[in-house]
Amino acid sequence: MAVNGALPVNVRVVIEGEEEAGGESIAHYVQIYPANLQCDAAFICDTGIPAKDIPALMYGLRGITYTEVEVRGANHDLHSGEYGGIAPNPLHALALIITSLKGADGHINIPGLYEKMQKPTAEELAFWNEDPLHFNEAKLEEMGVTQLTGEADYSPMERMWARPTLEVHGIVGGFTGEGAKTVIPAVAKAKISLRLPPEIHSEEAFNLFERRVHELAPAGVTVTVHNIHGGEGVLVSPDTAPMRAAAAAMKETFGKEPLFLREGGSIPIAALFYNVLNVPVVLMGFGLPDDNLHSPNEKYSLSQFYKGIRTVVRFLQNLA
Amino acid sequence: MAVNGALPVNVRVVIEGEEEAGGESIAHYVQIYPANLQCDAAFICDTGIPAKDIPALMYGLRGITYTEVEVRGANHDLHSGEYGGIAPNPLHALALIITSLKGADGHINIPGLYEKMQKPTAEELAFWNEDPLHFNEAKLEEMGVTQLTGEADYSPMERMWARPTLEVHGIVGGFTGEGAKTVIPAVAKAKISLRLPPEIHSEEAFNLFERRVHELAPAGVTVTVHNIHGGEGVLVSPDTAPMRAAAAAMKETFGKEPLFLREGGSIPIAALFYNVLNVPVVLMGFGLPDDNLHSPNEKYSLSQFYKGIRTVVRFLQNLA
Numbered sequence: 001m002a003v004n005g006a007l008p009v010n011v012r013v014v015i016e017g018e019e020e021a022g023g024e025s026i027a028h029y030v031q032i033y034p035a036n037l038q039c040d041a042a043f044i045c046d047t048g049i050p051a052k053d054i055p056a057l058m059y060g061l062r063g064i065t066y067t068e069v070e071v072r073g074a075n076h077d078l079h080s081g082e083y084g085g086i087a088p089n090p091l092h093a094l095a096l097i098i099t100s101l102k103g104a105d106g107h108i109n110i111p112g113l114y115e116k117m118q119k120p121t122a123e124e125l126a127f128w129n130e131d132p133l134h135f136n137e138a139k140l141e142e143m144g145v146t147q148l149t150g151e152a153d154y155s156p157m158e159r160m161w162a163r164p165t166l167e168v169h170g171i172v173g174g175f176t177g178e179g180a181k182t183v184i185p186a187v188a189k190a191k192i193s194l195r196l197p198p199e200i201h202s203e204e205a206f207n208l209f210e211r212r213v214h215e216l217a218p219a220g221v222t223v224t225v226h227n228i229h230g231g232e233g234v235l236v237s238p239d240t241a242p243m244r245a246a247a248a249a250m251k252e253t254f255g256k257e258p259l260f261l262r263e264g265g266s267i268p269i270a271a272l273f274y275n276v277l278n279v280p281v282v283l284m285g286f287g288l289p290d291d292n293l294h295s296p297n298e299k300y301s302l303s304q305f306y307k308g309i310r311t312v313v314r315f316l317q318n319l320a
Numbered sequence: 321m322a323v324n325g326a327l328p329v330n331v332r333v334v335i336e337g338e339e340e341a342g343g344e345s346i347a348h349y350v351q352i353y354p355a356n357l358q359c360d361a362a363f364i365c366d367t368g369i370p371a372k373d374i375p376a377l378m379y380g381l382r383g384i385t386y387t388e389v390e391v392r393g394a395n396h397d398l399h400s401g402e403y404g405g406i407a408p409n410p411l412h413a414l415a416l417i418i419t420s421l422k423g424a425d426g427h428i429n430i431p432g433l434y435e436k437m438q439k440p441t442a443e444e445l446a447f448w449n450e451d452p453l454h455f456n457e458a459k460l461e462e463m464g465v466t467q468l469t470g471e472a473d474y475s476p477m478e479r480m481w482a483r484p485t486l487e488v489h490g491i492v493g494g495f496t497g498e499g500a501k502t503v504i505p506a507v508a509k510a511k512i513s514l515r516l517p518p519e520i521h522s523e524e525a526f527n528l529f530e531r532r533v534h535e536l537a538p539a540g541v542t543v544t545v546h547n548i549h550g551g552e553g554v555l556v557s558p559d560t561a562p563m564r565a566a567a568a569a570m571k572e573t574f575g576k577e578p579l580f581l582r583e584g585g586s587i588p589i590a591a592l593f594y595n596v597l598n599v600p601v602v603l604m605g606f607g608l609p610d611d612n613l614h615s616p617n618e619k620y621s622l623s624q625f626y627k628g629i630r631t632v633v634r635f636l637q638n639l640a
Contacts, residue, residue, distance in 0.1 A: 095419050145407075295506075
């Protein structure tokens with residue numbers, strides 16, 4: 001608009017500021033007022049590229065089920081000398097539940113979870129297994145570790161982008177200050193999420209998870225599983241006019257063809273636009289692997305910001 | 321002194337205000353200046369009785385080793401969508417370590433730990449197995465639970481008072497606020513203690529624990545085990561002149577003979593006095609099971625306080 005006085009296409013902007021808290025409001029909005037969002041294509045700018053000089057468009061995202069598992073033992077905190085040996089310990093119960101949900105091999109022991117999974121395409125498997133751009137090495141360096149963990153039977157890219165994963169994000173309860181306190185807490189909670197391939201619905205996964213946690217609860221404690229939030233994964237077709245317009249724009253700005261990749265994160269609005277508005281969805285973003293997402297010193301490069309603006313301008317022109 | 325103008329015996333008072341933080345200073349003091357504490361008997365007032373009308377003297381305490389297990393994965397916090405499936409998760413590693421250290425059956429899997437254990441006496445085993453005063457029922461009520469947990473092959477009293485126990489007191493790391501954050505933390509720590517029968521030295525137990533934790537660490541993480549503090553358990557002879565003086569004093573105040581019991585907690589100064597000063601030790605206290613030790617609303621009854629004063633006065637007279 002600044003250069004040409006007008007946009008080459010009509011644009012409706014939706015800002016989702018609540019995603020990290022679950023994004024419930026926008027999910028209701030899209031489902032209740034789809035007419036307000038009528039369009040020919042949806043464009044979401046919330047992804048990254050593998051490196052400054054490797055452009056990429058995303059065609060796959062994982063869904064998520066975020067839970068809090070609450071375990072109660074005695075009706076008040078206990079002295080571990082007085083009651084150690086006969087008291088239920090909710091922290092220990094959580095460790096038992098977590099370990100039974102996922103072992104050191106990365107396999108998730110939730111009956112029914114893997115049953116609905118679809119096999120990735122032959123092209124995907126070939127790219128993931130060959131790893132021609134040495135993404136696996138890059139991940140080691142990004143994390144500062146000497147080995148990758150998880151299911152040994154699947155390539156790291158398949159594990160990150162297409163397999164369900166289960167992670168513990170925090171455990172609340174007991175004494176967590178400096179030094180020592182010999183307490184057996186009455187209550188402890190663990191924040192546990194599942195990332196899900198698009199073919200597993202988040203609500204379904206939550207139900208399987210909840211049932212399994214109850215089965216795994218050791219004697220002497222009562223367990224409640226809270227559904228904190230959920231969102232669906234999506235696989236969008238890379239072969240649509242908007243996606244071709246996006247790929248051409250990236251090529252013009254970066255000087256090379258973009259890769260078509262999946263991403264392991266969750267952007268629930270992508271599945272909502274795709275399924276409710278029933279339009280092609282373009283996931284194009286400019287984040288870099290060293291942006292420290294969800295970590296201290298999270299950043300976004302100004303150079304990526306300006307390159308992104310130039311790319312999006314071209315995308316809109318191509319789209320027109 | 322208020323009533324008679326003088327004490328019937330000479331008294332030296334030592335106040336330990338640092339016990340819950342490990343009590344290092346007093347341990348050094350007793351070992352370096354035993355001459356300052358020369359005496360014919362040591363009297364420690366830091367125990368309880370089973371009920372208001374059941375007086376008791378303690379002859380056994382467990383020792384303790386309090387540790388912090390620190391697990392490090394990646395060099396910074398990670399986004400669980402981006403890295404879930406290939407990243408080491410220190411919280412999950414802690415759950416694996418904790419579960420391997422102690423299963424749902426209460427058995428501690430630390431090689432060498434049980435080897436030095438001595439069998440309790442036939443009288444002790446008979447009292448614990450028969451439970452003539454229904455202590456087990458009382459414990460259920462105190463905790464507000466429907467069943468006791470722990471090693472099924474041993475009576476609850478043996479588990480509380482004479483068996484080693486392992487408890488998790490808190491787990492630090494990741495996100496523990498309200499709601500959700502999808503982080504895989506770089507570091508997580510667990511506070512874990514062992515209660516120890518007197519025949520297992522706390523330093524020895526720490527070394528066995530540390531070695532075992534390193535063995536159990538899953539691939540991809542580095543583990544450090546910190547020794548926060550330790551203290552020894554003790555079994556004092558109930559058949560000494562000071563103990564008989566204490567029993568007589570309790571009988572005078574409560575109107576019945578005291579029980580001789582062990583306690584599961586740790587009072588490291590008791591072992592120090594017993595072993596370094598080499599004198600009979602009397603453990604006589606007046607706490608009640610509903611005092612909520614180490615819990616919110618911890619209390620000490622005024623009626624127990626005054627009854628305690630009267631009992632201690634008689635104890636000193638009997639001792640003289």
